[in-house]
Amino acid sequence: MRLLRNYVPQLTLLPSLILVAITVYGFIALTMVLSLTRSKMLPRFDRWEGFSNYLKVWNHPRWEVALENFAIFGILYIGGTLLIGLVLAIFLDQRIRIEGSLRTIYLYPMALSFIVTGVAWQWIMSPDLGLERAFHIWGWESFRFDWIKQSDLAIYCVVIAGVWQASGFVMALFLAALRGVNQEILSAARMDGASGPSIYWHIIIPALRPAFLTAIVVQGHLAIKSYDLVVALTRGGPGFSTELPSTFMYEFTFSRNEMALGASSAVMMLVLVMVLIVPYLYSELRNER
Amino acid sequence: MAQLTIDNVSKVFGSTSVLQDISIEIDAGEFLVLVGPSGCGKSTLLNMVAGLLTISGGQIRFDGDRIDNLEPKDRNIAMVFQSYALYPAMSVEKNMAFPLRMAGFSKEDQTQKVQEVADLLQISHLLKRKPAALSGGQRQRVAMGRALVRDPKLFLFDEPLSNLDAKLRVDMRTEIKRLHQRLGTTILYVTHDQVEAMTMATRIAVMEGGIVQQFGTPAEIYDHPANTFVATFMGSPAMNLIDAVVSPDQQHLQIGAVNVPMPPGVKAPAAGTKVKLGLRPEWFGVGDKAEGTFDMPVRVDLIEPTGPDMYVSVKLDGQSVMTRLPAGSDVTQNSDCTLRVALDKAPIFDAETGLALYA
Ligand SMILES: Nc1ncnc2c1ncn2[C@@H]1O[C@H](COP(=O)(O)OP(=O)(O)OP(=O)(O)O)[C@@H](O)[C@H]1O
Ligand SMILES: [Mg+2]
Numbered sequence: 001m002r003l004l005r006n007y008v009p010q011l012t013l014l015p016s017l018i019l020v021a022i023t024v025y026g027f028i029a030l031t032m033v034l035s036l037t038r039s040k041m042l043p044r045f046d047r048w049e050g051f052s053n054y055l056k057v058w059n060h061p062r063w064e065v066a067l068e069n070f071a072i073f074g075i076l077y078i079g080g081t082l083l084i085g086l087v088l089a090i091f092l093d094q095r096i097r098i099e100g101s102l103r104t105i106y107l108y109p110m111a112l113s114f115i116v117t118g119v120a121w122q123w124i125m126s127p128d129l130g131l132e133r134a135f136h137i138w139g140w141e142s143f144r145f146d147w148i149k150q151s152d153l154a155i156y157c158v159v160i161a162g163v164w165q166a167s168g169f170v171m172a173l174f175l176a177a178l179r180g181v182n183q184e185i186l187s188a189a190r191m192d193g194a195s196g197p198s199i200y201w202h203i204i205i206p207a208l209r210p211a212f213l214t215a216i217v218v219q220g221h222l223a224i225k226s227y228d229l230v231v232a233l234t235r236g237g238p239g240f241s242t243e244l245p246s247t248f249m250y251e252f253t254f255s256r257n258e259m260a261l262g263a264s265s266a267v268m269m270l271v272l273v274m275v276l277i278v279p280y281l282y283s284e285l286r287n288e289r
Numbered sequence: 290m291a292q293l294t295i296d297n298v299s300k301v302f303g304s305t306s307v308l309q310d311i312s313i314e315i316d317a318g319e320f321l322v323l324v325g326p327s328g329c330g331k332s333t334l335l336n337m338v339a340g341l342l343t344i345s346g347g348q349i350r351f352d353g354d355r356i357d358n359l360e361p362k363d364r365n366i367a368m369v370f371q372s373y374a375l376y377p378a379m380s381v382e383k384n385m386a387f388p389l390r391m392a393g394f395s396k397e398d399q400t401q402k403v404q405e406v407a408d409l410l411q412i413s414h415l416l417k418r419k420p421a422a423l424s425g426g427q428r429q430r431v432a433m434g435r436a437l438v439r440d441p442k443l444f445l446f447d448e449p450l451s452n453l454d455a456k457l458r459v460d461m462r463t464e465i466k467r468l469h470q471r472l473g474t475t476i477l478y479v480t481h482d483q484v485e486a487m488t489m490a491t492r493i494a495v496m497e498g499g500i501v502q503q504f505g506t507p508a509e510i511y512d513h514p515a516n517t518f519v520a521t522f523m524g525s526p527a528m529n530l531i532d533a534v535v536s537p538d539q540q541h542l543q544i545g546a547v548n549v550p551m552p553p554g555v556k557a558p559a560a561g562t563k564v565k566l567g568l569r570p571e572w573f574g575v576g577d578k579a580e581g582t583f584d585m586p587v588r589v590d591l592i593e594p595t596g597p598d599m600y601v602s603v604k605l606d607g608q609s610v611m612t613r614l615p616a617g618s619d620v621t622q623n624s625d626c627t628l629r630v631a632l633d634k635a636p637i638f639d640a641e642t643g644l645a646l647y648a
Binding site: 182184185187188189190191192193194198202203207208209 | 340372
């Protein structure tokens with residue numbers, strides 16, 4: 001009985017631990033195994049391919065586009081939300097009177113799913129329905145905004161929609177951190193002769209480091225996961241010009257009956273995350289101490 | 290000419306008046322302590338001198354020139370904050386160099402000046418560390434260092450020692466005082482600790498309810514408190530205030546059946562006036578009668594030994610009186626005894642207004 005009582009905390013956690021072990025790590029392992037097989041529509045474990053699936057993915061033209069897009073999207077999406085979020089937060093931190101309602105307005109897009117954002121922006125950016133048409137109706141005949149139809153520019157439409165959606169959330173993160181900055185430190189900076197912009201530059205923004213860490217990790221994993229936004233906005237098109245690793249993976253696994261290829265691309269995404277985020281986390285968290 | 294003049298300054302937040310008609314003048318090199326209970330407006334006054342708060346009325350002058358309309362950085366004033374307010378992302382060195390950097394000093398000048406001040410405060414070995422890796426006392430020094438590098442004309446301190454433990458507080462107190470004597474700078478120092486005020490100040494302003502209750506040297510404040518608030522605020526244990534009535538011949542104070550001679554330094558009010566007699570605990574003693582003392586019959590209530598002294602709470606005609614007697618004095622709990630009390634400095638206060646009645 002005593003023994004049992006000592007293990008109550010562990011026992012209560014056990015079901016969820018088992019669940020996580022199976023559904024997360026179990027399936028990661030399964031995916032890794034699958035990527036070494038010759039599975040097509042259904043998993044098959046009787047024929048082994050070795051690493052040839054990885055080579056196929058790596059040499060696939062769509063994967064190349066997906067990686068390139070991922071780099072563009074990842075950098076601009078994270079950078080854009082951080083920059084806009086920070087600017088909005090600093091703007092709101094001036095203690096303006098309508099702050100409450102503005103904060104809600106900025107945060108609102110976060111409440112929408114990426115699907116809704118995708119569809120809405122698809123309309124806005126579509127030359128036949130959205131901005132371009134609106135400007136034409138208002139009399140600006142030469143106005144052109146058809147990026148979404150151009151294969152080399154469509155990915156930037158995805159960036160715009162993504163940044164619009166997530167900037168408010170980053171703003172909320174930064175605003176909370178700004179409000180947490182010790183007022184005496186700001187007074188000290190004023191006495192030390194720092195003016196408004198240099199107080200922000202030298203004192204406040206460096207003090208937001210933990211908020212930057214949170215924002216980068218959250219936005220980083222959203223960027224890697226982002227699938228629904230592309231699907232709703234461009235369906236990966238025109239052609240496969242807005243392909244991302246996630247859409248590549250879905251397409252091959254579930255639409256083209258190339259499960260082993262899809263699994264290889266999934267594993268490569270995992271490696272990508274590790275390579276990009278883990279060193280950053282490591283250096284940041286070590287710095288904390 | 291006074292160096293810092295606070296002339297009829299007042300502060301209003303919205304509709305609440307926090308400071309009323311504050312007037313204080315100090316000369317160069319003085320150590321002025323603003324002391325008072327929490328919420329009396331000390332920090333508000335300090336921040337107005339610093340320029341962090343606007344003033345609602347009056348003037349602040351420095352060497353005769355108005356400074357209350359200048360930006361904080363143009364006032365040539367440095368401040369040490371209660372939370373130290375070190376910049377967490379910068380090393381100690383960068384923290385201390387920051388005011389110089391903002392003022393556009395060259396890299397070499399910055400390094401040299403920081404090194405000088407760091408040597409003075411014995412923190413040279415900490416220069417590369419971040420504030421998070423410092424103890425409270427070390428942060429305190431760094432904060433002072435950052436204030437010192439600019440060679441300001443006036444230093445402001447807002448309760449700088451209140452976050453330190455008791456021993457360190459005493460050490461830093463001595464150190465700040467020594468620094469003041471060595472550098473000869475003018476200091477305006479806020480505290481709610483009357484011991485800090487008494488030990489460090491050349492002049493003290495006792496504040497309460499947004500008003501300066503008394504402004505004077507520590508000795509003046511201690512020996513001639515202007516009213517009952519100052520009398521009981523300064524000194525520990527606090528001065529006793531004993532209800533008494535002026536005798537018909539105006540030569541005595543009647544405390545119930547006890548007739549105490551009128552203290553020498555007071556202006557006796559009309560016969561029958563209700564007054565309060567102020568008696569400091571350390572004016573009591575046991576033993577032989579001496580010149581200028583009075584033998585007071587009391588009943589011993591409670592004895593608290595503190596080491597060198599003992600605090601003995603006694604009853605005098607039903608009123609509680611705290612006394613401080615040498616350790617080992619011959620008193621027993623719950624028994625009658627006679628204490629002699631020195632009346633030569635004793636003040637009396639009007640029972641209605643609380644104002645001291647000095648001759
Ligand atoms: N921004 C403000 N708005 C309204 N009232 C304020 C404001 N700042 C301070 N006060 C009020 O002014 C009074 C004086 O505050 P202040 O901070 O100067 O007190 P203090 O003497 O420094 O107290 P403490 O010893 O606790 O630091 C307080 O009653 C406080 O509530
Ligand atoms: Mg204060």
